[in-house]
Amino acid sequence: MSANAKDFKEKSIDTAVDAMKLTIGLASGALVYIVGFVATSSLVDEGAKQTLFWSSIALLLSIIGGSLGLLRFPMMLSEGKVDLEDPEFAWPTRVHHAAFSAGVILLGSCPTPWCMR
Secondary structure, rough: OHHHHHHHHHHHHHHHHHHHHHHHHHHHHHHHHHHHHHHHHOOOOHHHHHHHHHHHHHHHHHHHHHHHHHHHHHHHHHHOOOOOOOHHHHHHHHHHHHHHHHHHHHOOOOOOHOOOO
């Protein structure tokens, strides 16, 4: 493997880890927003509560998957094999991205009374 290919692999894994850190932070913030919103708002109807519940489940799965992926990264570095397709890194990362997308879409589609006026 040439030096350029190795540098490219290292940069790609660093970018993937940075993106995962960012989306874990966004998912955590959205989860805190949902809990605070449901706890303090009297305007939330049953449909909105169900949508927010499933959104929070998806965001929680996203946080767990992303955390598992981030835990694998130092192990890959210590083993000396930095690979985006490492099975123990790839599946939690895919779960993280799919669940994050689903959670954000559900959060954005939440029916709220003030949006329907």
